[in-house]
Amino acid sequence: MNEVFDKPMPTYSAACRAFVEGEPGALWEVGLGVLSRAVFIGVGLYAAGEREQLVKYALAGSLGVELFVVGYVYKESGRLEWKPKL
Secondary structure, eight states: OOHHHHHOOOOOOHHHHHHHOOOOTTTHHHHHHHHHHHHHHHHHHHHTTTOHHHHHHHHHHHHHHHHHHHHHHHTTSSSSSOOOOO
16 A cells, blocks of 8 residues: 555644644645635636636635634634623
8 A cells, every 4th residue: 555545634624723733834734725725616616607706706715714714723722712791
């Protein structure tokens, strides 16, 4: 077996976790995640008929998802405590 195929692929959430923990190079991994997700979003937008601002909308959608994941990972890391006053 090939060693490359024996390892599972890193996930976007793993890149976000590394970013939140301050690991070197994690921002690059998060950026690659944004770009690769934008490709899939762009394909969907193209299929839906968007042509003029396809790249802009695909990147914006991907960035929105990535910001949500980074926020979720940050919250789950215990660094953010929100206690609403009821």
